[in-house]
Amino acid sequence: MRGRLVFILITVLLISFSCRNSAKRNADFVFPEADSVPVGEAEKLSAEAIEEISKNITSPVEIANLLQVLAVPYSPDYLASSIDANKQPTAFDKALTLGILGADLGYLNMYEKTGSSIDILSSIRKLAEGTRVGQFFDFETIKRLSLNKSNLDSLLLLSIDSYTKIDKYLRDNERGQLSSLMIIGVWLEGQYLATQVVKEYPDPILKDRIGEQKIILNDLIMLANPYCNRDSEFGSLCKDLQIIKEKYRDIRITYTLGEPKSVEVDGGLKVEQTETSVVEMTDAQLAEIIEVTKIIRNKLITNN
Amino acid sequence: MKKYFITLFFLFTLGALVMGQATDPLVSKCVMNAGPNAKYLKDFRVQLSKSTTTGELRYKAQMSLWKNTKYRFSMCNSEDSKGQLILTIKDDANKVVLSSFDQKSGKAYPFVIFECYKSGIYTLNYDFLDGQQGSGVGVVSMVR
Numbered sequence: 001m002r003g004r005l006v007f008i009l010i011t012v013l014l015i016s017f018s019c020r021n022s023a024k025r026n027a028d029f030v031f032p033e034a035d036s037v038p039v040g041e042a043e044k045l046s047a048e049a050i051e052e053i054s055k056n057i058t059s060p061v062e063i064a065n066l067l068q069v070l071a072v073p074y075s076p077d078y079l080a081s082s083i084d085a086n087k088q089p090t091a092f093d094k095a096l097t098l099g100i101l102g103a104d105l106g107y108l109n110m111y112e113k114t115g116s117s118i119d120i121l122s123s124i125r126k127l128a129e130g131t132r133v134g135q136f137f138d139f140e141t142i143k144r145l146s147l148n149k150s151n152l153d154s155l156l157l158l159s160i161d162s163y164t165k166i167d168k169y170l171r172d173n174e175r176g177q178l179s180s181l182m183i184i185g186v187w188l189e190g191q192y193l194a195t196q197v198v199k200e201y202p203d204p205i206l207k208d209r210i211g212e213q214k215i216i217l218n219d220l221i222m223l224a225n226p227y228c229n230r231d232s233e234f235g236s237l238c239k240d241l242q243i244i245k246e247k248y249r250d251i252r253i254t255y256t257l258g259e260p261k262s263v264e265v266d267g268g269l270k271v272e273q274t275e276t277s278v279v280e281m282t283d284a285q286l287a288e289i290i291e292v293t294k295i296i297r298n299k300l301i302t303n304n
Numbered sequence: 305m306k307k308y309f310i311t312l313f314f315l316f317t318l319g320a321l322v323m324g325q326a327t328d329p330l331v332s333k334c335v336m337n338a339g340p341n342a343k344y345l346k347d348f349r350v351q352l353s354k355s356t357t358t359g360e361l362r363y364k365a366q367m368s369l370w371k372n373t374k375y376r377f378s379m380c381n382s383e384d385s386k387g388q389l390i391l392t393i394k395d396d397a398n399k400v401v402l403s404s405f406d407q408k409s410g411k412a413y414p415f416v417i418f419e420c421y422k423s424g425i426y427t428l429n430y431d432f433l434d435g436q437q438g439s440g441v442g443v444v445s446m447v448r
Contacts, residue, residue, distance in 0.1 A: 052366045059345055062370060065446050110343070156344045157335050161327050205372050212423040216368055219425075255422060260401055268415040271402040275395075277371055277422040 050176065053219045054167060054183050060106035060190040061156060063209070067110075067193075070203050074111040078193050079104045080301045085123035091131065092233045095170075095178035096300060098127045099185020102163050107193060109155055114146045121146065128166065131178060136165040177230060180223040184237070185300075187220055192297040195290040207286060211279035214248040221245060240296045247288045252280040334380035334443045338415070342376050342445035348430060350389060350442060355435030361392055363430040367444065371423040376447045378415045379404060379430075382439035387432025388412050389440035394427045401426065405433065417447060 080100050088094045101124050108117040121143055128137040138158055145155040163182070170179035191213060198206045221241050228238035258274030331347045338344070350363045369375060379389040390405040390412050404413045412433055432438035 057368070061343065061345060062373065062446065065343060066373070069448065153335050153338070153342070153344050154332070157327060157332065160344065160346070161331075208371060208423075212370065215424060253423075262402070264413075265417065267413070268417060269402070269404060269406075269413040270417040270419075272419045273401065273421045275422045277424065 050171065050180075050223065051168075053223055054171075054179065057183050057187050057216060057220060059160070060103035060186055060193070061110060061160070063190045063194050064107045064110035066206065066209060067197055070201060070206060072197055072201050074113060076113075076116060078107070078196050079116070079120075080189065080297075083123065083301055085126040085130075088127060088130065090233065091178060092181060092231070094127050094131045095181035096185040096237075098124065098131065098166075099182040099187075100189040100297075100301065101127070101185075102159075102182070103186045103189030103193070105159060106156075106190075109146070109152065109159060112152065117146045118143060131166075131170075133166045133169055136169060137162045177227045177234070180227060181237075183223060184220060184241070187216075188293070188297050188300070191293050195293045198286070199290060207281065208279045210286065210289060211248075211251050211281040212253065212277065214251055214253060217241075217245055217248055237300075240299075244289070244292055244296065247285070247292050251285055254278045254280065328441070330380060330382055330441050331443065334378050334441050335445070337380065338376055338378050338443060338445045339447075342378075342447045344443065344445050345375075346444045348428065348442040348444075350430045350432075351439045352387075352432060352437065354386075354437040355431070358435060361390070361429035361431035362435075365428045365430075366425055367428055369418075369420045369424065369426050371421050373420050374447045375418045375420060376415055376445045377402075377404070377418065377428075378443040378445065379412075380414075380441050380443065385432070385438040385440055387434065387436025387438035389438060389442065390431060390433055391416065391442055392429045393418070394429065395422070396424055396426070398427075 080097075083097055083101065085097070085101075088097055101120050105117060105120050105124065108114075108120060121139060125134065125137060125139045128134040142155065142158050142162070145151055145158065163186075167179045167182060170176065170182070191210070194206060194210050198210060221238075224234070224238050224241055227234045229235065254277070256276045256278065258276070260274060261272045263270050328347075328349065331349070334347070335342075335344045346367065348363070348365050352362055355362065377391055377393075379391055381387075381389050390403070392403040392405070393401045395401050402416055402418055404416050405411070406413070428442065428444075430440075430442050432440070
């Protein structure tokens with residue numbers, strides 16, 4: 001029994017490291033085989049490894065920031081407005097929706113749309129309380145900062161910090177499946193936002209950002225893997241993530257070499273990276289990613 | 305009686321303010337110091353005892369950084385920190401992408417602006433200068 005455990009641990013460790021070193025210079029980025037780890041083995045991933053993976057997932061604030069840089073105007077059409085926080089029967093629904101609305105909150109905060117953010121904040125509060133993590137969500141202060149419009153940084157700090165605390169609490173209290181759901185919800189909504197915007201504003205930078213999600217998609221699947229056999233809801237979500245992954249399979253990410261350039265600026269250091277990553281993705285591949293993301297995201301918010 | 309109520313009101317308000325700012329004050333201060341163009345993304349609270357060995361920076365965390373994004377990495381120290389917080393970032397091939405400490409001049413910069421052109425998962429390595437004991441926070445923001 002002990003020997004078997006050691007074997008499983010070594011296997012998982014080897015697979016984890018192969019994931020980290022998969023992207024080589026001047027070589028294509030390929031999916032590591034980590035996602036083929038049997039569910040039982042993936043479950044043995046350490047808490048530290050899961051914490052690291054959860055940190056790698058793109059922040060919706062980054063997506064919203066990119067949209068602002070590209071001068072994309074705000075649109076409420078991208079939000080998951082149809083979600084009713086009172087009609088989330090299961091812990092699965094609550095946690096996933098908490099993630100989806102967290103991404104929407106990030107988008108609203110960045111565009112300083114305070115009126116809408118108060119509605120979403122109320123839903124987040126209900127869901128957080130329903131998941132018994134309401135104590136980490138400082139609703140009143142976030143609401144005050146939203147209405148004041150005076151301090152975006154404090155608002156972002158407090159919003160992101162609340163989610164980080166919830167995530168940590170869930171993982172520390174053996175409710176890691178809810179933490180994974182929340183993170184998957186955040187990512188999926190961010191991906192939905194980016195893919196919907198790119199239809200109207202087909203900027204190459206935004207296209208690249210969508211293609212580059214291939215880099216972290218495997219990590220996202222690793223977060224879900226331990227729970228795929230838990231129940232039918234999780235099983236279905238795992239299949240959906242595999243469908244998204246399949247759409248990314250033939251997208252190539254290559255790298256060019258270069259040395260960073262540094263210069264002292266205002267008492268600090270400014271470093272310009274000259275290495276680059278290049279995404280090779282056809283319009284047809286992008287269209288498929290847009291479509292599949294929309295189908296899966298809409299299915300999940302409708303089920304709710 | 306009036307004084308009693310005023311004191312009670314004052315204590316209640318103070319309590320509410322403290323509750324409302326449960327975020328680490330050093331993190332808040334460090335975020336604010338990043339300037340109006342910086343938008344907060346993440347923070348890493350670093351507390352280390354004095355190192356018995358030299359070499360590798362001890363606190364490690366992974367983070368995905370994205371092409372065409374300008375990041376600001378701020379390093380802030382607690383008042384009682386003996387050492388100064390420094391940062392080195394390595395890419396997935398373990399190549400140093402940036403360091404806030406210039407070994408040639410011996411200068412440690414309080415912040416680094418990084419113009420990223422290669423998306424990927426990077427390792428942020430924090431420590432205190434010369435392996436000193438210290439307490440600080442590393443804040444990651446986006447800048448325009």
